[in-house]
Amino acid sequence: MLSGLIGDMPTILAMILQPDTSSIHGPTSEEFVRILLRWSHFVAGVVWIGMLYFFNLVNVPLMKKLDGPTKKIVVPELMPRALWYFRWGAVATVLAGLAYFAMYIVKSNAHNANASGWAWLGIWLVVVLVLYAILYAVLQNINNGTVIAVIVAVLVLVLAGAVLYLFPKADNKMFSIGTGGGLGMWMLLNVWGIIWPAQKRIIAATAAGTPPPADLPRKAFLASRTNAWLSLPMLFFMGTSHGDYIILGSK
Secondary structure (H helix, E strand, O other): OHHHHHHOHHHHHHHHHOOOOOOOOOOOHHHHHHHHHHHHHHHHHHHHHHHHHHHHHHHHHHHHHOOHHHHHHHHHHHHHHHHHHHHHHHHHHHHHHHHHHHHHHHHHHHHHOOOOHHHHHHHHHHHHHHHHHHHHHHHHHOOOHHHHHHHHHHHHHHHHHHHHHHOOOOOHHHHHHHHHHHHHHHHHHHHHHHHHHHHHHHHHHHHHOOOOOOHHHHHHHHHHHHHHHHHHHHHHHHHHOOOOOOOOOOO
C-alpha cells in the first residue's frame, strides 16, 4: 500500500498544484446579490430574534426583582442600547427578506403563473397589513393575554389560508415565505408601532424616578410576548421553505 501511495505521489502533487477548475466558477452579479440578501437577512435576524428572546426570557424576570433605585440606574443604561439593536435588527431583517422575496420568489412564481410580480407582491402586502391592523387593534384594546393568544392564532391561520387561496399556482417557497414573512412584518410593526414608543416613555420615566403611565408596561409586555410567540411559526415557515420536505404546494 505504501509503495502504491509513493508511486501515485506525482499524480497527487499534480492535482494539488494544477487542480481541475473547469467545474468551479464564482457567482454572477445576480447570484452575488442573492447571496448578500440572504446572508444579511440571516445575520440581522439572529440579532433581532436574539434580542427578542433576551427581553422575554431574561430581562422581564430580572426587572421584576429590581427595586426602584436600582432600576433608575440599570434601565437608562441597558434598555436604550438593547432596544437600538432590537429595532434596527428588525428593520434590516425585514428589508433584506422583503427584497429577496420580491426579487426571487414572487417574481419567479408570478412569471410561471403568467401573472404580474408587482401585482402579486401588492396583494400579499395588502393582506399582511389588513390582518396586522386587526392585531394592532387587539393589542391596543385587550389586556388579557389568553384572549390575545387565541386571536393571534386565528390570524396566523387566516394569513396561511389567504396565501394558499390567493396564489394557488405558487410553489412551496412562495407559500412558506409568504406566510413566515408576513408574520415577520407583523413583528416589525409591533416593534416600531407599540414596543418602542412605549419603551421610550418607560425609560424616560424611570430615569426621572417617576412611575410610567400604568398601561404602558403592560402594553409593551403583551406586544413583546406576542412577538416571541409569533417567532415560532415564523421560523417554522422559513425553515420549511428550504427543508427536505414540502409543507405547502410543490417544489
